[in-house]
Amino acid sequence: xxxxxxxxxxxxxxxxxxxxxxxxxxxxxxxxxxxxxxxxxxxxxxxxxxxxxxxxxxxxxxxxxxxxxxxxxxxxxxxxxxxxxxxxxxxxxxxxxxxxxxxxxxxxxxxxxxxxxxxxxxxxxxxxxxxxxxxxxxxxxxxxxxxxxxxxxxxxxxxxxxxxxxxxxxxxxxxxxxxxxxxxxxxxxxxxxxxxxxxxxxxxxxxxxxxxxxxxxxxxxxxxxxxxxxxxxxxxxxxxxxxxxxxxxxxxxxxxxxxxxxxxxxxxxxxxxxxxxxxxxxxxxxxxxxxxxxxxxxxxxxxxxxxxxxxxxxxxxxxxxxxxxxxxxxxxxxxxxxxxxxxxxxxxxxxxxxxxxxxxxxxxxxxxxxxxxxxxxxxxxxxxxxxxxxxxxxxxxxxxxx
Numbered sequence: 001x002x003x004x005x006x007x008x009x010x011x012x013x014x015x016x017x018x019x020x021x022x023x024x025x026x027x028x029x030x031x032x033x034x035x036x037x038x039x040x041x042x043x044x045x046x047x048x049x050x051x052x053x054x055x056x057x058x059x060x061x062x063x064x065x066x067x068x069x070x071x072x073x074x075x076x077x078x079x080x081x082x083x084x085x086x087x088x089x090x091x092x093x094x095x096x097x098x099x100x101x102x103x104x105x106x107x108x109x110x111x112x113x114x115x116x117x118x119x120x121x122x123x124x125x126x127x128x129x130x131x132x133x134x135x136x137x138x139x140x141x142x143x144x145x146x147x148x149x150x151x152x153x154x155x156x157x158x159x160x161x162x163x164x165x166x167x168x169x170x171x172x173x174x175x176x177x178x179x180x181x182x183x184x185x186x187x188x189x190x191x192x193x194x195x196x197x198x199x200x201x202x203x204x205x206x207x208x209x210x211x212x213x214x215x216x217x218x219x220x221x222x223x224x225x226x227x228x229x230x231x232x233x234x235x236x237x238x239x240x241x242x243x244x245x246x247x248x249x250x251x252x253x254x255x256x257x258x259x260x261x262x263x264x265x266x267x268x269x270x271x272x273x274x275x276x277x278x279x280x281x282x283x284x285x286x287x288x289x290x291x292x293x294x295x296x297x298x299x300x301x302x303x304x305x306x307x308x309x310x311x312x313x314x315x316x317x318x319x320x321x322x323x324x325x326x327x328x329x330x331x332x333x334x335x336x337x338x339x340x341x342x343x344x345x346x347x348x349x350x351x352x353x354x355x356x357x358x359x360x361x362x363x364x365x366x367x368x369x370x371x372x373x374x375x376x377x378x379x380x381x382x383x384x385x386x387x388x389x390x391x392x393x394x395x396x397x398x399x400x401x402x
Contacts, residue, residue, distance in 0.1 A: 006052050007032040007376065007400060008045055010060040014384055015042070015067055015368040016354035021313065024346040032065060032368065032376065034400075039372045058400065063378035065400075066349075067368050068137030069330040070356035073266050073287050073317035075174075076127055076141040077120050077155050080111030082322050105145070105178050108322050112145040112155070120158035127320070128167050130328045135397045137375040138168040138357070138365055140242075140317075142214060144177030149198045156206045163209070170360050172212035172242055173202055176222060176230055191226045195233035203237045211360075212263065213239040217246075217253040224252045231260045240361070246270045258282035264315070264359040269293060269300045273310070276303075280311035285359035288351075289319035290336035291327045304341035315355040316348060331387060331395060338388050345385050376400035 013030035017023040033041035033052050041049060085103050089095065098104050112120075124141075131139060141159055146152035152175045159171045176194045183190040199213065213234035217227045231241040241260050245253020247267035254275025257265035265271075265279060266287040279286055288302040307314050316337050319325040327333070330352060337348030357366030364373050377397035381387065387395055 144174030
């Protein structure tokens with residue numbers, strides 16, 4: 001075939017192994033054979049099979065080759081920003097006071113409801129380009145700042161257009177991100193609207209756009225039982241559950257994720273040990289968001305080590321959003337995974353590649369073993385650990401365009 005290439009002149013290749021839990025292959029003096037936009041072979045350059053000798057060669061420039069990052073939790077589309085609110089919080093004003101004054105998420109909801117599909121697409125594409133420049137090759141993207149049918153529909157339409165333009169996305173419907181202002185704190189009525197009306201209509205209007213549905217199970221928002229009912233409605237529509245779980249308090253979100261067969265439970269700063277064991281047994285991926293903990297100035301970091309010891313395959317994500325984590329930088333998350341969650345470099349890197357893709361049920365992303373998509377990053381460093389060690393260094397990878 002014409003679309004055959006061999007990536008050579010690599011200092012090394014580093015990739016998680018999908019066949020072995022938490023295993024990372026580090027191959028010095030490596031080569032990577034590509035065919036049809038996928039990995040066909042990987043190994044030492046000296047061991048390249050003879051039938052690849054006549055394939056065109058791509059010079060890796062002495063770099064380290066790795067799979068691209070996968071970000072499995074973002075709120076990519078929203079209107080406006082909340083930088084002014086951020087400065088008020090630095091001055092000592094509480095989030096609760098800002099919310100009581102009509103700010104917080106309600107400010108973003110107002111701006112998002114006022115945005116057109118075209119405006120959402122334009123800002124979303126700029127953000128996707130920022131992620132891409134930093135090595136993120138695939139993202140999960142949520143709705144959730146509309147909190148009513150028409151605004152949620154415009155967000156879903158914008159995601160459909162971004163996918164049509166070639167961006168690699170998984171879309172999650174999150175109309176139960178908070179209680180909408182129109183429901184005056186009546187979570188039960190809001191939940192019925194989401195489950196009985198909004199989700200079915202969004203799927204009808206935008207067939208095939210969304211794969212997942214999500215809900216914020218938290219004190220003062222939605223309960224475990226309400227989440228259970230919403231997921232039943234979502235599953236009836238072909239949507240796979242993901243759960244905002246145990247972020248600010250323990251609410252049994254991890255246990256709920258295990259019960260309903262969710263792809264992931266996300267945040268989990270206050271996850272119980274029973275929840276960890278339940279997620280491991282049910283093959284639910286915990287998605288941890290340490291940059292959110294940092295940005296909010298919280299002291300309770302998600303217990304990554306306990307989760308790993310319980311048998312969970314932990315993933316890491318940015319949680320990019322306007323209120324609690326305006327971060328598009330995967331290296332910040334990688335560094336926090338090592339420095340605050342006490343993960344080894346290999347664990348944190350696996351959590352941002354293989355396990356992140358696993359939480360989206362994508363078998364061909366997050367690694368460079370045969371059959372994977374050829375989403376290859378080239379890092380001009382002597383050792384990959386430098387990506388974490390040089391804390392403020394703004395490394396940018398080069399891309400091998402498959």
